[in-house]
Amino acid sequence: MKTQSELTPLKKLLKPWLSADIDNVMVSCLTLDSRNVVKDSLFVALQGACLDGRSFIDKAITQGASAVLSETSNPSQHGIITYLAGVPVIDIYQLPAILSPLAYRxxxxxxxxxxxxxxxxxxxxxxxxxxxxxxxxxxxxxxxxxxxxxxxxxxxxxxxxxxxxxxxxxxxxxxxxxxxxxxxxxxxxxxxxxxxxxxxxxxxxxxxxxxxxxxxxxxxxxxxxxxxxxxxxxxxxxxxxxxxxxxxxxxxxxxxxxxxxxxxxxxxxxxxxxxxxxxxxxxxxxxxxxxxxxxxxxxxxxxxxxxxxxxxxxxxxxxxxxxxxxxxxxxxxxxxxxxLTSVPGRMEQYYFAKKDITFVVDYAHTPDALEKALIALQKHKSSGRLICVFGCGGDRDKGKRSEMAKVAENFAQKVVLVDDNPRSESAEDIMEDILRGFNQARAVMKIHDRKEAVLFLLTNSLPGDIVLLAGKGHEDYQIIGDKRLHYSDRALLASLRKEQYKDLNKADL
The missing domain is CATH 3.40.1190.10 (Mur-like, catalytic domain)
Incomplete structure (x- = not known):
């Protein structure tokens, strides 16, 4: 937010798009979110896909907005000014298109x-x-x-x-x-x-x-x-x-x-x-x-x-x-x-010395990125297998699910499917979509819970194995249904690396 001495006259700010009688209105900051409105804010009310910002105009004015720009889909209404509690509310046609130059000015x-x-x-x-x-x-x-x-x-x-x-x-x-x-x-x-x-x-x-x-x-x-x-x-x-x-x-x-x-x-x-x-x-x-x-x-x-x-x-x-x-x-x-230091969640290594197993966390969530990550690890691997752990996000491009499967099958020796961000889709349905891309689907493991998958692999992998844990990278959450749940591959592996492990009976992998 600008200081009092830096306040910008609204009339000057809007000059390229509007010539209006709005003297003495000063602006301290610009915001699309009524919750962030402070004294002398210019509140921009857009017709969003989920929420209509115009329904928050009264709230913005109550919180101290000095003016409001309100999106209109009618070109004949462009420039019309109405006053609410003495605050100008200005209709702007094609308002989203002027936001970047407005903010630059x-x-x-x-x-x-x-x-x-x-x-x-x-x-x-x-x-x-x-x-x-x-x-x-x-x-x-x-x-x-x-x-x-x-x-x-x-x-x-x-x-x-x-x-x-x-x-x-x-x-x-x-x-x-x-x-x-x-x-x-x-x-x-x-x-x-x-x-x-x-x-x-x-x-x-x-x-x-x-x-x-x-x-x-x-x-x-x-x-x-x-x-x-x-x-x-x-x-x-x-x-x-x-x-x-x-x-x-x-x-x-x-x-x-x-x-x-x-x-x-x-x-x-x-x-x-x-x-x-x-x-x-x-x-x-x-x-x-x-x-x-x-x-x-x-x-x-x-x-x-x-x-x-x-x-x-x-x-x-x-x-x-x-x-x-x-x-x-x-x-x-x-x-x-x-x-140079490693980038969070980008081919980030977690080596478990007692097991001689390396986990690599990467954000790869496209077929191309997954292929490149697997090829890279093959070149750096001296022994053991390359295990690929991945899933696909819900409510997103379904066509890439089978392509991700083909990449994993071609470049890894073992594949484990886990949940990514299922969102509103059934996690099981997403996995079934992915499985259709495999030639040998029966060889693919399914463990929905990412933490459970990591613990299983840490216990059952072999010395020299590299496990690519793909898809989440730096993210510290999972979206399941309408809930955003805290979860981080990186935090889990960092925590596990500090612990002591008991040898469990090895399962077939």
């Missing part, structure tokens, strides 16, 4: 927002964002992160329900970071956020594209629509630098369309004359991570980092490319990458 009237890096794609967004902020911090550059695992300064994240916040909250967060002298914010930008215009007015310092694979078809309807939503970041938004993964088929096509973009990937082939690039080669897979060599438009280098799999090498390449664009030297990068 309010929080950054001088258009002086610090450097914001956008990361989009199906997989890898959270890892790239986290590692990039980690790097900036190690380099002495104060940084913040916005995305799936939370929002805030490095090491001080607050949880978030959405990957990309609503249009008003995006700029409120950035304003808060700017007051704290942040130099860079790295933001995960989802396809939903792009489609809904949540960042439409935000000028990006750079945009990174990771890959495109099946996800969110329940919302977008088709892969073409899903890809178009992602591409909008590069075509419809202000972006200084474009960084695109050349290993991805969609990325390779986009690189031909954007000759000013920087290509990164494995053994990058030139896609246009003079295009900047970073090419990975000679990857070594070790027990504690990877090391690889790279060549680039900025020179050659050798990187070591405590991460697993080709997809994390790709993520590291994206981070390297961004940092090289910031004129960070290769010598500096070679020094800081071994110091």
């Amino acid at each position: 309010f929080y950054f009237p001088q258009q002086n927002v610090h450097n914001v890096v956008a990361v989009t794609g199906t997989n890898g967004k959270t890892t790239i964002a986290s590692l990039l902020v980690n790097c900036f911090t190690l380099l002495g550059k104060k940084s913040a992160q916005m995305g799936t695992i939370g929002n805030g300064l490095f090491g001080e994240l607050k949880s978030s329900l959405n990957t990309t916040l609503d249009a008003l909250s995006v700029f409120a967060e950035l304003y808060d970071y700017q007051q704290k002298q942040v130099e860079y914010t790295v933001m995960e930008v989802s396809s939903h956020g792009l489609s809904q215009g949540r960042v439409s007015a935000l000028p990006f310092h750079s945009a990174i594209f990771t890959n495109l694979s099946r996800d969110h078809l329940d919302y977008h309807g088709s892969m073409a629509n899903y890809g178009a939503a992602k591409k909008a970041l590069f075509t419809e938004h202000a972006v200084k630098y474009r960084i695109i993964n050349s290993d991805d088929a969609t990325g390779k096509a986009w690189l031909k369309e954007f000759p000013d973009a920087v290509a990164y990937g494995f053994n990058v082939q030139s896609v246009s004359k003079g295009q900047s690039y970073l090419s990975i080669s000679k990857v070594n897979y070790q027990a504690q991570g990877v090391d690889f060599k790279f060549e680039s438009s900025w020179g050659a280098g050798h990187i070591s980092a405590p991460f697993y799999g080709d997809f994390n090498v790709s993520n590291l390449a994206a981070v390297l490319t961004q940092l090289l664009l910031e004129n960070i030297t290769i010598a500096q990068l070679e020094a800081i990458f071994p110091k």
Whole structure:
């Protein structure tokens, strides 16, 4: 919230969309939630899918709102002002479309927002964002992160329900970071956020594209629509630098369309004359991570980092490319990458020494992400089996359930199905959908309770086994029916690792 001396005249704020006689109305903050209204707030009342914000106008005024913007679907009502208890309530046609530019005008009237890096794609967004902020911090550059695992300064994240916040909250967060002298914010930008215009007015310092694979078809309807939503970041938004993964088929096509973009990937082939690039080669897979060599438009280098799999090498390449664009030297990068910390719930290891069993927690919840995680662990595994534990969310894309099954059957030696977030669907029905994708369904175990599955595997797995516990990652909850229950794979494994175990009779596995 702005201080009294920083209050913004409502008339000035709305000038691009409305010329109205609303003198002497001042605004301290913007909010979509009537519960957050304080003195001099501008309350924005949208016709939401579940709740109609207009039904909370009286409450907002009672709590101190100085004005209200009320969404109308009738263009002839645009600009009509009525007064409730002396507070102007202004009808705005297509109100959602102006929220991002409205918030930008309010929080950054001088258009002086610090450097914001956008990361989009199906997989890898959270890892790239986290590692990039980690790097900036190690380099002495104060940084913040916005995305799936939370929002805030490095090491001080607050949880978030959405990957990309609503249009008003995006700029409120950035304003808060700017007051704290942040130099860079790295933001995960989802396809939903792009489609809904949540960042439409935000000028990006750079945009990174990771890959495109099946996800969110329940919302977008088709892969073409899903890809178009992602591409909008590069075509419809202000972006200084474009960084695109050349290993991805969609990325390779986009690189031909954007000759000013920087290509990164494995053994990058030139896609246009003079295009900047970073090419990975000679990857070594070790027990504690990877090391690889790279060549680039900025020179050659050798990187070591405590991460697993080709997809994390790709993520590291994206981070390297961004940092090289910031004129960070290769010598500096070679020094800081071994110091990077693991990303919560992203290929996070829990090793049980007495059993010689490794559990790996990962957020993989798409066929592509699951395949990459399993392939990565196969490369790092020296003995034992690879066991895949996963489920699928309810009320989401049902088509991917059988595809997840095929991936698990092809790349793991044993599969255990568990519940993810069943939501309003029957957990048993979800498992039956998944089972239809297996050729050998009888070999698949079903243990609905995730904790029970972990305890069973900890007792019955064999020395050298690696257990991939996929789907939940950093999440500390499960949604069952209409209840959000506390549960965390990470917390469970951390707790179990501290305990002593009694040897139980081994069951057939």
